[in-house]
Amino acid sequence: MVKAFSFALLSLATAVSVVAAIDPIGQFKRLGACPDLGCVFPPDNAEFLAGSRFDVRVEVHAENDAKPNTNYKLTIEKLRGSHKDNTHGSKPKAIDFSKWSKVKPNAQEAWDFEYAKDATAYWKFKDGDKKAKTPVHVASTAWRQVQINEPGTYKVVLSYNNGKKTEAVWTVNASKRKAKNVILFIGDGMTTAMITAARLISKPHTSGKYTKHMHMDQFPVLGHVMTQSLDSLITDSANSASAYNTGHKSSAGALGVYPDSSASPYDDPKQELIAELLRRRNKKNGGKGGVGIVSTAEVQDATPAAVYAHTRNRDEKATIVDQMIHGAKPVVADVILGGGGKYFHSKTGGKSLNGTDYYAAYSKEHGYKIVHDRDALLKYKGKDPLLGIFHAGNMDVWMDRNVYKDNLKKSASDPTGTGLPALNQPNLDEMVVKGLEVLDKRYRKEGWFMMAEAASVDKMMHPLDYDRALADVLELDNTIGKTKAWLKRNKLDKDTLIIVTADHAHSFDVYGSVDTQYFNSFSDSEELEKKNSIGTYENSGWPSYVDANGDGFPDNWDGRYTLAAGTAVFPTHREDFQININGTRIPAVASTNSHHHYDANPADAPHGINKLATLSTNDNVGVHSLQDVPVFASGPGANLFAGIQDNTEIFHKIAEVLGLGN
Template structure:
């Protein structure tokens, strides 16, 4: 196998030795070898990196839910191949950032985490239990009364008290774990509307996540909030504006979208693309955008949405345009929530497409801000079980079957021991498992080249599960701007909050 692998790698390098490597600086013509000269160019560029130690005016925290290093590598290649390149030399926008670290993601009670505990760490500086939203670990999960004295202040709350503008964006429901942890406090992540509160919780003083966004008590409230989850903001007798067969989920009769609009003449609610496009940043609006009853569409499906939805990049651009009008600065959290959902479905194509859009949103934010006064942090809350393997030749379609270059220089399928081909990407567990009832292992199912590249294809997995699980691996933190140099080595996930507070020169204990 080692000899075979060596032959494959040698053939790949020989076939592609003239391919230019992408770097941040023009390659110096030293040897004529693209990778050698590219490394020299990268070295020269890295020597020019300086540490920005001045106070940050703005902080933008980007979270791609479930985007572990394997997902980044696959998305990098997918992004390049979508432009007709081989893909391996490509870099996603944030991979050009000068500083990075690895983040440990475990929850205080779980080796493999969930998004509630991981985002709480980043949003508050406190690591906590799985399933809890900005509530300290001393409170048991689901215990309303205990949680009331264990609220952990979030960076959005602290920023509002300091007079900064604030924004929250997600392609998931705005009440989902990651966005919720920036503005809400609940001991159970599923308390997204009052209909999900257990008996006695409201009387004890606990409130659902959606209402906490509208009733946000700090500063002048969250200034910009966009995502999905309309049903959590509408009463159960209210018809959804986009889907006439759906109604709201609230049982308390509150129409939270109407309450948002009633706050001031500047407050506006939008639910479709036309209304989004009509928002005028010069009017200094306070905008709530809810574009779906539940999660937004995957990027692969967004153009087919009936009422239209803005892309993650478009929402990011609009947020920066509006929030940057505050001379004191702003903080913004942007989540690509559906990378995670696609992985749970064993659907790598949609995960990579959403990761690609996420990288474009990061590029937009970097372009619109000044690295001298804006700290941009790009990371993930946790990983997944995506695998990337099989000795495919360089430039092989990242979503395709494994093909290699044989000793005759021919590009050919690489069969497994059962004689059948297999895909480069797979999962350790999930719905694509072959080890499940009704599947004859002697007839391992595998699609054609066209089928496995399809957007709906579920990559093969080992352990059969209805939903693929999270992974416990570390994730990468990429950073640019004031305080970015503080990211190095391997750190606890809650360290991200402390760097943000230090960069903004704000006390992490403000409440």
């Protein structure tokens, strides 16, 4: 087991008196995971899969008028055990990193950057003081495509500035295949409280007991995942999804890399992805496997892009489209389904890289079948790789695709650049099942990996649109149920591990119910009376949601009794606890008095109550939270996911189950 192996290595590290450096305190830093003026990437406490490929970079910094000493060296030694390159008898011996790795480093580089040392400097710079930031001068060396094939614990030491040292201890894990296929479902931003609320509004209950449960409720294994970032308490979707795909923590906005301080967002030290490992898996473990990516977001958005892209900046979406088929060793997934059409063309609203027609490029260069609406998706029965792009940006949420359909007509969302709305978008379950059909036809013998994301749980929690967010939790749960049924029909259920989790949390919770009829009976000035409509404890009662047709979704979203729900972190806004039938909420708008501040949007819940911000005044939507997220598992290898685990461990457990190591 990966966890047992990791614990053994931790004990080994302790036995050889290796003490990890404590992360530096403070909100601002010179460079993430760089504890001193000498930086090593991957940093201390990193874990690797034996045989995986990764880049190494060192940086030496000097601040203000000082210059970095360019006479530095990097060494590596294996702690205990025998290894022909790093032992001398029974005593470990440090070896020059280039000699040991047999990788020639790139030519030494130099550049400058600047950073704010604290909040005072940050806000002074924001207000126009260009001298508030501290200049940094850098000397750097990079080694590309390094491999460590032998499991164990390794110490890497950067020696610089005449005697200073930065040490990093790396752990290398083995793997043994247990399953043919893995499906990783990600409810972006989904928490236990959201699942609880989704269950409440969708499942019948008698005498306080549910008579029917969600599909997630029925998984045999439940654990929790810690989500903190490499260098901050709160993670974003890019580096949290990257942790699932690489086994390494990173910084906000980064995909498959450790962010360095260079100007380019593409030269940062990379780590090999699950999809890349699966594409080159050795024959003894099954050979090359299939890859599927499904999302209700843009397929270049953080979570889906983490499956196939490498960049420090998640917003480089046009280049991310190119990386899928033109990267150094491109993933070229078998299935890509979701939104993001504007990055594939240069027509109306198009933003493709260099004006390239990527629909044509994907089709001509790699044989993709291209579809753009629900009917074409469901009609496809072929074996060719499938690219389905159904919206110019993020796909519309379940609520608007299925209940308030007139909202779809309000934007030029057609993925091909016609300027028309996209009125025939598929649901998540339809995309996932079709994707599984294609993967099964292409890789039934070898096996496959699919990542499927319910993206708008997060995208609706940000603007405090809780009804739409919970509807997307229910869409995910409905998709899980249909996926399990499809696997069973096709006799793949015993060969497939299903994992359901989230990449990060929001601080959402439910604390009662609201009588909206009573709430609406008072004038806008009678806010205290409006608040009396909130029932807590014995007066909380049951909400009005009913699922009479049994499809897993409430039949009515605008009943009298709704949920008293909210988050701990929000901008100044107005709240009426009722669904916005006209589309996604816009809780705050820019103040006319300051470029830093946002005020409550008067058009959002105009007859609601005022809620003053708990966030910085330059935030106009809610933000992520620190809380652990749940992980559910079913199928071969599911037992590995029980208990509390770091988000990087999800990668190592998937890698073990699929046999992606040596």
